[in-house]
Amino acid sequence: MTLFLNQLINGLHVGSIYALIALGYTMVYGIVRLINFAHGDILMVGAYTAVVLTTMLGLPFPVVVVLVILVCVLFGVLIERIAYKPLRSSPRISSLITAIGVSMLLQNLALLIFTPTPKPYPFSLNIPPLSIGGLQIGFTTVLTIVVSAALMILLQVLVAKSRAGKSMRAVSEDYDAAQLMGINVNTTITFTFAIGCALAGIGSVLYGLAYPTVSPTLGSLPGLKAFIAAVLGGIGIIPGAMLGGLIMGLAESLTKAYISSRLSDAVVYGILIVVLLFKPSGLLGRRTREKV
């Protein structure tokens, strides 16, 4: 029982990080219908930023966190403006390939600057774990779950209530109609990228605390899994990304504990396939049918 509860909490921990990254995928997809393959690499950018700021400048943790978020947002916005914006009216596959190109570029630049040798993540939180009824929960785990939950609620409120959130929803429903209603589509899209990347920045800190090695390909695996989480929940739907992320995290940690660690990927992909086959638009997605 304790093992099971521990795995459940582990799953929630990883799942919350996936959910944070998945939000970035899902928001961008929702608004420009682009699978932003470079999103996972923003995580890596955040991690190296933390490494540079601490080892070279010796800044304290809270300052580093703020700067990491800013750098991630800056990267995200620049990428959107330079690489994706000119392709908005091109076939969607072209922007997909561009996204892959951006992802490769970021990874290879990191490889060039920081060499392939992994570096340790500069922080760890030496706070004793909480014990609840014989259950030991690490502080990082608690922090991750609480921070992610808070951010998700905040995001949901932002999208539902704020003016910017309304613009985002309008643009994602109908790009042209939103423009005709006087919404500045470019600003809205940039804003969406910025929010997604800010979440990825926070995600990178939480990820670094959980897995404290930094390498140029750090972002690709969590990126891919977060993306799958987004699809699982219904891509373009914000609560879907959260649900998908949590399911992915739980499935992964339970398979590792009870089946085999080598099969955890297969189980994750298996869930994805089953969900898509029975509910092609994801768990929370609505089915759309082509009108004849």
Next chain:
Amino acid sequence: MNMKAKSYVLNIAALLIVYIVLSLLISTGTFNSYISGILATTGIAIMMTVSLNLTTGLLGQLALGHAGFMSVGAYVAALITKSLNMNFGFALPVALIAGGLAAALCGLLIGMPALRLKGDYLAIITLGFGEIIRVVIENLSVTGGASGLSRITRMSRAFSEDANVSSAVQFSIIFWMMVVMIASIFTLGRSRHGRAIISIRENEVAAEATGIPTTYYKLFAFTLAAFFAGIAGGLYAHQIGMLSAKTFGFNKSIEYLVMVVLGGMGSITGSIISSAVLVALPEFLRGFSEWRLVIYSLLLILMMLFRPSGLMGTKEFSLLASWTATATTLKRWLGIKKRPTKMPFTPHYDVWEDSVVLETKNLGISFGGLKAAEGIDIQLKNDEIVGLIGPNGAGKTTFFNLLTGVYMPTEGDIILLGKPINGKPTHLITEQGIARTFQNIRLFKSMSVLDNIKVAFHTRMEYSPLSGIVRDSRFSSEEKGIDIRARELLKVFNMEDVADVRADGLPYGQQRKLEICRALACNPKVLLLDEPAAGMNPIETDELMRTIRLIRSRFSVAILLIEHDMKLVMGICERIYVLNYGRVIAQGSPAAIRDNPEVVAAYLGTTEQAQTAEGDLAHAEG
């Protein structure tokens, strides 16, 4: 010598020159094993790209798991040559084919569930399946688990003591397999099967309504692509000599997708050029060592920004010509006599004597609780022009969708030529005699006008995919026959001049006409026209009326048309059914319908309301 023959000769000569020069350079050792290795890798990459282009470019379905099929082929082939105790020269072909078949089987099993999805969802699910293949291989003991397979016989060592000669043999095998694969995809793409596949890319709904079994062709193209990828995988295994499942992950699939898109989706020659460049480029950049991947990814981004549709777009330069010529020559050498060509193939035409061609009995459908159509009884006789009118949302198009199997009726029967057809898939209903046009025109936009018509002849042609690939006499006779028939049909509609124009290059009125023409090419007994005059100016509408009358007099077909243009409806329909709230509220001659109070009420509200409305109008005008 005519142009065609000239291009055959040129193509073959070019191929032979490339082959002879490269294999000489390899066998004499001028090209060392490093360069010949790059050439082999390029050849295999071209096979992968061209086969992926079959799914992504021609069929138009985004697939992200192509490397998975390659790995299946690679492992199966390697396991066979490792366990078969026979001469490598004999074992290799067996292994390659077995690898291809195993990959094709995987393609079939994956495609069956996956191809029901579209677009990004299909991409993700194929990604998932590709990764599952990788994980399975990593966890099986036969495949060597995570450490992989090693000591696979290498083609560059196995054929001769002399490494250079053996490398030259390896090059020959890869080169010619590549040529055969490319030529097959080329010729297949220009057969009735290729037209069917491309029509799905252009407009799936219209393809199904034109009689193409879309599910079958999606699966066919997907499986064939997997087969080719499996063969390429087998060659890869015996080029490299060791396998590890990690090589075939998601990134490998992406690598090939990048090549397809850079070359231009749907352009086979583009795929060839881009994979050659993308394999060779990193090698040329080796001098810049660690900068090379940075440069590579920058080039990729710039290329997409400045040429979003790839190097070649969907254009090609012709190689297929040489294939036909080779086939003919081969046949002459092998003494295969050309079968006497029957006179141009004539598609099968049904004759139906009974006068009632289509009948619905108590037909209805409900979506959730909403009854969109209810208790509809209509009859259509041979050679009759019947109108179906009613206010917006009355259920007219829903009724068409019921007739053509797009929707499944929840009650009642549809009887076509005496046989019930409810519940049958659209393409079978089309084959049995109902053809339609759409409210919003659905043409195969990037195909020529002539090819749009030819797609509709698909179900009445017979030659197999293999005939299409090798272009035998059956293929040529049927294609010749269809070409004549299709042009004849275009001539009836005064469109023979635009036969080779792209369908989306036609003016609006002509696009409507082409859609009707395509529907007629399906040889229907019943033609359904959904708002044929929508968006037409009065001159175009007049021409349309002439066209519809012409159809009735030339083709023995009953026409049921939905239309809001009352001048057209009253002008050409012999009978009219009026639909409101999913029910038939009136039927009869145009004159009777015009004076029917219930119909007037349906269009203008009840009598009192109508009067008030008219009064208001008069008041406003006054």
